[in-house]
Amino acid sequence: MKAATFEYVRATSVDEVVRTLADDEDAKILAGGQSLVPLLNMRLARPTTIIDISRIDDLSYVRRANGHLEIGALTKHRVVETSELVHRHVPLLADALRYVGHVTIRNRGTIGGSIAHADPAAELPATCVALDAQLVVQGPRGQRVIAAADFFHGYLMTALDPEEVITELRVPVLAKGTGCAVEELARRSGDFALVAVFAAVTLELDGTCREARIAVAGAGPAPVRATAAEAILRGNAVTTDVITAAANAVADATDPPSDIHGPAEYRREMAAVLSRRAIKQATNRANGGV
Amino acid sequence: MTGKVTVTLKVNGRTFSADCEPRKTLADFLRQDLGFTGVHLGCEHGVCGACTISVDGSTARSCCMLAVQAEGTEVTTVEGLASDGNLHPLQEAFWKHHGLQCGFCTPGMLAAASELLEDNPDPTADEIREGISGNLCRCTGYQFIVDSVQDAAQHLRSTT
Numbered sequence: 001m002k003a004a005t006f007e008y009v010r011a012t013s014v015d016e017v018v019r020t021l022a023d024d025e026d027a028k029i030l031a032g033g034q035s036l037v038p039l040l041n042m043r044l045a046r047p048t049t050i051i052d053i054s055r056i057d058d059l060s061y062v063r064r065a066n067g068h069l070e071i072g073a074l075t076k077h078r079v080v081e082t083s084e085l086v087h088r089h090v091p092l093l094a095d096a097l098r099y100v101g102h103v104t105i106r107n108r109g110t111i112g113g114s115i116a117h118a119d120p121a122a123e124l125p126a127t128c129v130a131l132d133a134q135l136v137v138q139g140p141r142g143q144r145v146i147a148a149a150d151f152f153h154g155y156l157m158t159a160l161d162p163e164e165v166i167t168e169l170r171v172p173v174l175a176k177g178t179g180c181a182v183e184e185l186a187r188r189s190g191d192f193a194l195v196a197v198f199a200a201v202t203l204e205l206d207g208t209c210r211e212a213r214i215a216v217a218g219a220g221p222a223p224v225r226a227t228a229a230e231a232i233l234r235g236n237a238v239t240t241d242v243i244t245a246a247a248n249a250v251a252d253a254t255d256p257p258s259d260i261h262g263p264a265e266y267r268r269e270m271a272a273v274l275s276r277r278a279i280k281q282a283t284n285r286a287n288g289g290v
Numbered sequence: 291m292t293g294k295v296t297v298t299l300k301v302n303g304r305t306f307s308a309d310c311e312p313r314k315t316l317a318d319f320l321r322q323d324l325g326f327t328g329v330h331l332g333c334e335h336g337v338c339g340a341c342t343i344s345v346d347g348s349t350a351r352s353c354c355m356l357a358v359q360a361e362g363t364e365v366t367t368v369e370g371l372a373s374d375g376n377l378h379p380l381q382e383a384f385w386k387h388h389g390l391q392c393g394f395c396t397p398g399m400l401a402a403a404s405e406l407l408e409d410n411p412d413p414t415a416d417e418i419r420e421g422i423s424g425n426l427c428r429c430t431g432y433q434f435i436v437d438s439v440q441d442a443a444q445h446l447r448s449t450t
């Protein structure tokens with residue numbers, strides 16, 4: 001339970017990170033350490049170089065720009081979860097982060113770390129997919145912007161090249177009249193989700209659904225966006241029948257794993273149950289409820 | 291840097307400096323190099339909470355942090371909770387309500403509970419259970435811990 005030896009570099013700039021990654025193909029970035037240090041301790045990861053980015057201080061911020069919230073990759077989960085800007089403009093993100101581990105984990109875990117780690121049961125990747133978020137990454141050939149929809153490739157796999165670093169998460173501000181809800185099933189508080197549903201519903205003044213965003217974590221090797229379910233809601237009054245049809249469509253879009261924590265059928269059934277609750281709750285909130 | 295590096299930090303208000311390998315966790319550094327054996331190590335991968343301490347005012351798993359990452363920080367361990375020989379009100383309440391049996395989880399429980407009460411001075415029993423949900427106890431069944439935290443909260447509210 002002790003890490004193997006490695007070379008330690010405390011990076012002071014993103015350029016230095018990119019350079020060091022390019023120099024050593026077995027180098028690994030260390031941010032909050034809440035996923036990586038356990039892996040090091042158990043020797044499931046044995047990088048030759050650890051590039052500690054946690055002291056690069058211009059990567060920690062939440063700010064509003066051009067209809068987006070821009071969130072620096074090193075911003076701690078807890079900071080985002082309690083950010084006034086996030087509560088006002090993208091409450092789904094704050095709601096989702098509350099389910100990540102425990103306060104102690106969120107005090108140190110970073111936005112970029114959760115996204116780069118890409119655990120299929122993690123809350124943040126699915127939330128990014130639901131919100132059409134973008135990732136800003138920096139590599140030897142400069143900067144590029146990747147849509148969250150194209151970023152998560154499968155179990156712990158992403159579109160990130162080995163010598164690239166995530167610098168920012170961009171999340172579109174939600175329209176007025178949007179309600180959000182997260183429903184998660186986990187065996188114990190703070191555990192990774194067996195299944196979790198992230199929903200945002202935008203209503204017209206007459207109560208019909210203008211826009212719906214639904215994504216599921218724990219439902220396959222990568223977050224699942226339930227586009228068929230969204231289409232069922234869009235343009236319709238959000239009645240019990242419509243909610244049930246949409247929730248069943250969410251379940252149909254999932255391809256959950258079977259493991260010691262639960263069989264696939266159970267997870268799929270729960271995806272429908274949680275979706276019903278989440279859509280209902282989000283709709284109530286869009287109507288001004290709590 | 292694969293060789294030893296010097297780490298300088300404050301623990302419970304006093305400055306310490308020692309050399310260690312970059313791969314050493316903060317937990318091992320505090321225990322082995324500085325002698326703060328109140329930092330308990332259960333799982334060493336972030337799950338049990340026994341190693342929870344406070345770093346710059348927020349709780350952290352000391353097994354999930356490298357000692358080198360703590361350079362320049364201010365750390366509080368369970369040894370720093372009591373002052374002038376007087377137990378902290380949380381410690382007092384744990385003692386009074388049997389909030390511990392073997393005591394292995396206690397340093398982490400105290401750190402988590404103390405952060406909870408800073409954020410929420412009047413928590414419900416459910417909020418306390420949520421607040422300590424990252425800390426495993428194999429002995430008490432948690433009820434007496436919840437009682438202890440509730441009593442300490444009341445005490446702290448009446449004295450501040």
Ligand SMILES: Cc1cc2nc3c(=O)[nH]c(=O)nc-3n(C[C@H](O)[C@H](O)[C@H](O)COP(=O)(O)OP(=O)(O)OC[C@H]3O[C@@H](n4cnc5c(N)ncnc54)[C@H](O)[C@@H]3O)c2cc1C
Binds near residue numbers: 029034036101
């Ligand atoms: C007890 C416990 C419970 C947890 N429960 C949950 C949970 O319920 N849900 C959940 O989602 N997570 C959970 N986690 C994981 C936690 O959220 C991690 O903090 C997060 O996955 C990683 O963020 P980090 O900053 O700590 O990254 P690190 O651990 O430092 O790094 C994780 C990975 O990302 C890479 N990386 C980090 N930053 C960047 C960057 N900017 N660019 C490129 N690559 C980068 C690293 O190289 C590494 O491969 C839990 C962890 C613990 C210990």
Ligand code: FES
Binds near residue numbers: 330331334336
């Ligand atoms: S020893 Fe650190 S969480 Fe278990």
Ligand code: FES
Binds near residue numbers: 393
């Ligand atoms: S008192 Fe023994 S583990 Fe909690």
